[in-house]
Amino acid sequence: MFEITPENPYSDADLDWRDDNSRVTREHDDQSLRDIVLSQVTPDAFEEYETVFVGYPVWWQMAAWPVNRFVRDNDFVRKTVIPFCTSTSSSMGSTRQTLEQLAGSGEWLDGQRFGENPQDGMVEDWVESLNI
Numbered sequence: 001m002f003e004i005t006p007e008n009p010y011s012d013a014d015l016d017w018r019d020d021n022s023r024v025t026r027e028h029d030d031q032s033l034r035d036i037v038l039s040q041v042t043p044d045a046f047e048e049y050e051t052v053f054v055g056y057p058v059w060w061q062m063a064a065w066p067v068n069r070f071v072r073d074n075d076f077v078r079k080t081v082i083p084f085c086t087s088t089s090s091s092m093g094s095t096r097q098t099l100e101q102l103a104g105s106g107e108w109l110d111g112q113r114f115g116e117n118p119q120d121g122m123v124e125d126w127v128e129s130l131n132i
Helices: 023-029 066-072 095-103 122-129
Strands: 051-059 080-086 112-114
Touching (some): 080 095
């Protein structure tokens, strides 16, 4: 397990998308602010991974931008990448395709979107259905 952690973490106020002055709203409105520096970009022993699950919330029908740095700055050659996301109202949309383009390598599967509060066992059932 590896947590994608911004060097400058988001507070609850930063994540309030309904506030026009919140950090995520400013980043949404100004794409130049979306290149988020991470405290660590590559998980330890990442070269040994064969399968990588990349989980993220959906912000404005995009993967949360801290995920972009993780995907762009790691080598997914010879890895199967399985994206999954959470969203209250948005679909997964084209987030997988966008992340796959940023990565430039790896075999990216379609992935799965989960709502705000997935039912017990829903995530486990999905993972088991992948037969990996």
